[in-house]
Amino acid sequence: MRSATASGLSLARPSSLEDVRGVPLAGGTDLVPLLRDGLVEAERLEDVRDLLPRGVEGDRIGAGTTLAELERSEGVPEALREACRLAASPQLRNMGTIGGNLLQATRCWYWRLDYPCFLHGGERCHAREGEHREHAIFANELCASAHPSDPATALLALSAVVETDRRRLALRELYRLPTEGDRSLTTLEDGELILHVAHERPAASTYLKAMDRQRFSFPLVGVAAARFGDDVRLALSGVAPIPWALESADDVGRATPLPGNAYKVDIARALVRRAVDAVRA
Numbered sequence: 379m380r381s382a383t384a385s386g387l388s389l390a391r392p393s394s395l396e397d398v399r400g401v402p403l404a405g406g407t408d409l410v411p412l413l414r415d416g417l418v419e420a421e422r423l424e425d426v427r428d429l430l431p432r433g434v435e436g437d438r439i440g441a442g443t444t445l446a447e448l449e450r451s452e453g454v455p456e457a458l459r460e461a462c463r464l465a466a467s468p469q470l471r472n473m474g475t476i477g478g479n480l481l482q483a484t485r486c487w488y489w490r491l492d493y494p495c496f497l498h499g500g501e502r503c504h505a506r507e508g509e510h511r512e513h514a515i516f517a518n519e520l521c522a523s524a525h526p527s528d529p530a531t532a533l534l535a536l537s538a539v540v541e542t543d544r545r546r547l548a549l550r551e552l553y554r555l556p557t558e559g560d561r562s563l564t565t566l567e568d569g570e571l572i573l574h575v576a577h578e579r580p581a582a583s584t585y586l587k588a589m590d591r592q593r594f595s596f597p598l599v600g601v602a603a604a605r606f607g608d609d610v611r612l613a614l615s616g617v618a619p620i621p622w623a624l625e626s627a628d629d630v631g632r633a634t635p636l637p638g639n640a641y642k643v644d645i646a647r648a649l650v651r652r653a654v655d656a657v658r659a
């Protein structure tokens with residue numbers, strides 16, 4: 379193992395996954411800015427890029443596979459390829475891994491500016507009372523952050539399973555809503571590493587995304603639809619603190635928008651209709 383130190387933070391390159399002790403660094407596209415802004419504190423980073431499984435084998439994807447690689451993989455369901463293609467920029471997709479993408483932090487500007495909000499352990503959600511145009515329209519009572527991952531939403535519709543170095547769990551169980559007692563948005567344990575993501579194979583699937591710009595923008599609303607026989611599974615990004623599964627298209631009507639983001643309900647309804655039509659065609 380080699381390590382270097384800069385500003386009190388050491389970077390280790392462990393020779394095996396068993397040796398990983400600190401905060402895992404994959405592409406670094408989310409983690410490095412969070413470290414720079416003091417939103418993540420770590421004494422030791424563990425560069426796991428060369429240790430994580432990488433590539434696509436049938437329906438199983440190594441956690442170290444980049445979004446660019448997924449976008450180009452012909453065997454990958456269309457919803458996931460499109461979700462990767464519409465995420466971030468080509469440079470970020472070349473660096474960013476699927477494992478890191480599933481675990482990226484919220485883009486809520488209050489959280490990123492380190493307001494002492496509910497998700498940071500404080501008393502209240504500043505977005506609910508303040509600027510929340512891009513925030514959640516479901517499950518937004520305590521924290522109205524909107525989950526930013528496009529690929530996670532596609533994988534949710536594909537009923538994906540996450541394989542870690544400790545267990546297998548459904549992707550939907552990787553995420554949790556924050557509570558008074560526990561403010562985290564994932565169920566991953568300290569030091570637990572995602573190694574693979576495996577998905578079911580649909581007859582047809584698609585991912586549609588509304589964003590402020592045509593490129594290089596987080597989802598205002600993203601909709602993944604995957605058809606298995608007559609069953610269409612639906613999931614949404616940008617609408618809840620976690621990737622959000624719908625029981626049916628009518629579930630959009632259960633949204634609880636805030637005064638400044640009711641427009642997202644209309645977008646979600648329209649995109650869900652289009653996505654369902656596309657996978658049934």
Ligand SMILES: Cc1cc2nc3c(=O)[nH]c(=O)nc-3n(C[C@H](O)[C@H](O)[C@H](O)COP(=O)(O)OP(=O)(O)OC[C@H]3O[C@@H](n4cnc5c(N)ncnc54)[C@H](O)[C@@H]3O)c2cc1C
Nearest residue numbers: 404405406407408409465466474475477478479527528572
């Ligand atoms: C400007 C910008 C625009 C973006 N736009 C979009 C977008 O439109 N849609 C979208 O979906 N994403 C978007 N992203 C997010 C981007 O896709 C993610 O930052 C990237 O995929 C994260 O992957 P990474 O390998 O760089 O993760 P890292 O930054 O290395 O890690 C992220 C987190 O995951 C942890 N981690 C990484 N790998 C593992 C693992 N295998 N097991 C356990 N923990 C792990 C790290 O410790 C860290 O906490 C954007 C990012 C930026 C900066």
Ligand code: SF4
Nearest residue numbers: 486495503521522523
């Ligand atoms: S939406 Fe969540 S992250 Fe943003 S201010 Fe509210 S509690 Fe904090």
